[in-house]
């Protein structure tokens with residue numbers, strides 16, 4: 345089968361630690377795929393390889409028909425891969441609005457001189473950016489906080505700004521690294537609703553990492569289970585739930 | 600959260616506060632124009648001109664350090680490139696008008712800045728500081744060892760052959776002041792235009808989190824080099840003004856490591872990522888030694904030793920003031936100003 349994203353035997357090590365071990369799986373266009381696995385399983389490393397923050401030691405990746413062994417993060421962004429981070433990676437001294445606007449950088453087509461002297465394409469670019477940013481912020485309930493410096497916001501809102509910054513560019517593939525970490529049940533369900541809507545309305549394919557198995561099995565249409573850098577299971581939520589390896593290694597210890 | 604379909608109507612774009620803002624700009628320009636009517640030649644030549652030029656140099660470094668988060672301790676090198684380029688252009692291409700010469704000199708400094716910015720694509724922080732230090736020593740050496748740059752003058756000094764715009768002679772204190780202030784006002788406007796554009800936003804994104812900037816598609820390498828180039832453009836022009844608008848005659852040692860550190864202090868004292876703050880920092884750097892000098896004339900300090908010891912004492916006092924200031928006001932003097940404005944505003948609001 346061919347998916348929007350395919351990984352073939354991807355491996356990655358850090359000085360002896362095998363973070364990813366000959367990993368292969370495929371993500372179909374339009375689906376919500378969840379990556380689960382214990383701490384240190386290699387989930388974040390996997391996202392980092394997909395959008396070029398890390399470089400795999402072996403294997404290759406196919407995204408949207410383009411095959412590569414390694415990719416520059418900027419190239420990944422320009423191909424339409426968006427990304428949020430497990431640990432805060434916002435532009436902390438900028439406002440919410442500026443963070444979201446920055447997310448649009450790859451859509452800027454005005455030249456440097458047009459930008460600074462406000463000539464030519466700059467006007468349309470500024471207007472267009474602002475309109476898109478405002479729309480994304482109100483979609484995520486951030487409009488009331490648009491002018492706030494992000495480092496002064498509570499953690500949950502910062503997570504949403506991170507999502508807004510990735511979402512605003514209209515990514516084909518959205519990689520979310522624990523978007524619900526530190527949230528209570530109600531907030532997690534709210535975030536699930538948002539992710540579902542992003543998937544439906546924006547048409548973004550989503551790969552997300554989440555530890556809460558209950559939430560994941562509800563939200564995702566496809567689950568990949570990682571353990572020590574290897575794939576333990578891969579399939580629909582119901583199949584994965586019944587997989588004895590998964591129950592033994594992961595679900596069993598959680599429930 | 601609202602759904603996407605019923606997304607709120609976009610708010611009207613925030614218009615620049617026409618009225619207050621414009622009024623402040625006009626008042627500032629009038630004040631700047633009127634300065635020579637109030638200040639005498641001593642004030643102009645010894646205090647106001649150097650403060651304005653050093654503030655401009657501070658803007659140059661601040662664009663790089665404050666806005667893009669890149670360290671440089673070789674700012675004076677780019678000033679010297681601007682000064683020596685201006686000298687040679689005035690000398691060897693006498694048909695070029697002064698403003699054109701200044702722009703070309705700035706561009707030459709910008710090219711050097713881009714070249715010395717290349718290491719920033721690989722290294723960060725402290726080590727980048729070390730590589731810009733390389734620029735500092737290289738150009739000081741170049742301009743003292745190759746007399747071609749100073750037209751084979753015995754003393755290796757440069758002085759402007761002419762300082763005029765459209766037949767207006769600018770050699771007087773007032774003339775030099777107008778040259779300096781007009782150039783600076785234009786460059787302040789340019790600096791604001793840059794930091795308020797997408798370029799400025801991308802610089803600040805790189806400063807705050809370069810991995811995230813790269814992941815959202817910002818062309819980090821290009822933007823860093825651009826920052827080095829623009830920063831050096833400002834520094835180059837500031838250097839030309841320093842040599843011919845302030846000193847009159849200069850040599851390479853006028854742009855030594857000391858000067859680079861002064862510019863660094865201006866940015867730190869005035870406030871990182873500010874434009875006007877640099878002039879507060881510059882005023883501090885220019886005025887403090889003068890005040891300490893005056894003070895030592897009033898209070899007899901000769902019991903402390905000879906002139907050299909006195910000069911060292913000045914350095915110590917100066918350093919102490921900087922340290923105290925940094926502890927008390929880590930965001931620089933401009934944040935003090937901002938808080939003052941905030942306080943006034945909230946008072947105005949509560950009295951309404």
Ligand SMILES: Nc1ncnc2c1ncn2[C@@H]1O[C@H](COP(=O)(O)OP(=O)(O)OP(=O)(O)O)[C@@H](O)[C@H]1O
Nearest residue numbers: 358361363381382383384385386387388389390430
């Ligand atoms: N930059 C790095 N340098 C060295 N080791 C790393 C690096 N990034 C990840 N690792 C190692 O790779 C392994 C996988 O880490 P990774 O962050 O991908 O796990 P994870 O599944 O995201 O875990 P968590 O649930 O805790 O976020 C771990 O052993 C980790 O220590």
Ligand SMILES: [Mg+2]
Nearest residue numbers: 387388389430
């Ligand atoms: Mg992780």
